[in-house]
Amino acid sequence: MEALLKPVSATYPLRQYSPYDERSKMLNCYLARDSLCFTARRRILMSYPHDIHRKWNVKKSFKPSALVSNEGDIEKLPHEKYISANNELSSKHVDGYPNIHLKKLETLYHFCRPYAMMGIQMVTLSVAFLPVGSIVDLSPTFFVGLLQIMALQALNHIYIVALNQLFDVEIDKINKEYLPLASGELSTRDIMAVSFLAIILSIGLVIMSKSPALLGVLVANFIYGTGYSADLPFLRWKRHPLLAVASTVFVCAFGVHIFTFIHIQKYVLGRPNLITKSIIFQTTMMCFYSLAGVILKDVPDMDGDRENGIDTLSIRFGQKRAFAIGLNVLYASVGFGMVVGASSSLWFGKIIVVLGNLALGLIFWQWSRQTDPTNKSSAQSFYQLAIWKLLSIASLLTHFVR
Template identity: 35%
Template structure:
């Protein structure tokens, strides 16, 4: 599956792409080797973790926390209401993340046997029924939290994310937008760059507004803060780059499945260069914002310094990529995700 740019956690070794059969046989052999209950439980937990796509879980946790911190106006906002709103948002968002990436795996079993044989549905560790049960259960759990919270921004964010996940992955009439490069990119961009920023920001602001008795007008004035506007713009560029780059390592499986991604249509070299250009544009804009838009010296120093360092790291790392190697492209793709995480760590400092 490739929903939301998903892939295996960067720190975990993975089988070579296309080497599905040996991996599947190994999984079956382990299951038939007389495991103890403890060993079986450990194996099921490991499979579930892989099913959740750990790096997307990390990205969701970091992004929700970062955007929530942006919603703080001053130290007086830090309190029980803030903590509760963040915890509610995190639990609901992580559950929905599992549902969305799981849905993609349910519909991508055959493709994943070529591109990602380590995923539990592709390897046979989980049955299709188990996968569907996890997808449905986590979606309902997430939506239940949204309803119970009474937060309209949170509920709208969860519903919008789920609908886009269905449009992206489900093999139904007029759906499975991942087959169309522009629609696929728009799905990822909408969730990562817009819905997450605006939805969770306003969820926390709503909770704080109710808690401190502020007028609603104040919340919408704050919604135009520098950090939120910059973060949305930066993540638009980054999300487009991720949406394009995620298909580069999977070009073999996509060609066999007849999925005409931009990587298949335009070639690896063009897409690789286009993605790098988008990422560098994002870092150049960040440095400009730091120099000309930030209001305090420490924010200016952090914004300019950190983004300059990350931009240089991107240039250096991109020079080592072997475009003919799926593993090399995959490694660089995971590096882009690390840059994505890093940006959310920096976002609360842009004031």
């Protein structure tokens, strides 16, 4: 009988099919006790490949667990080792990016708050076209001057955002933990490098342009960005509501509108300075929006501001009342726009400006009904829509006021 069993053992060795040493030993002991079970043994051995296939088929509901070694350590199965290695590889190729530098660039893109930058660029574009009297003015010189002011506004915006995140990192860890610096995606050194680069490029651009108006844009934005956020003596104006409002209206009037208009009118088109009704209207409208923005942006940020000693209208009056104040400022801008639009010398301009502002007011009213000021995401969504997205529409309406 031993002679009969040897060929079968040689033909079907247990270790060939079973990855489990303990199971192989148990089966050998069982067959050694009962040598008459040749047929049963053969069937068991022949069934091992199918048994193993069932255990390693990930489409089945059964999933093998890790083995415990003799030392008591958890030993990962091969598929678990593969998953672990794949996770490590995925961490190097974050979110599908084969190159870590591409991920860094996307982080920098979100760091710049593109929704705000887009709004500023749309307003700048609108102001730049106000001095244009005819199609003849749309010369290469005009577009070079337009690119200069838009590039400078973008660099100024990056500097303001960088300085704000550097000094507000502890606040952002509570209010906006998703921001690159608060979440750790970017380091303090990265933000400082971006801020320094923005300043150097801004100064170089102003020197190359030889435009005093662009120098005024740079100085106005530098004063605002530093004074609003920097935690230095007599600065950090954001801690006081009146200073925060005054500085924001100041940079809106001069850092975005007046100096941009002068740059295009005098230093690009070569005309004498003449403040028109349209630039006064647009500047006043945008100051309304800036005032509402200062109030509404603090509504979802009340927790972090309170813990870090930042006094805002949301902390003084509560989120619901502060939201109502900001909304009323937007309604005031709509009313002002309709009144000035009705006085336009262009008959079709009257209709467009009045109906356009009326539509903006209805959007504010409808969206505010769906907004919960005590909910961060809801209040933030309303702020981005009202201040930065609809701002572009409001700025375009000013071209029909004469």
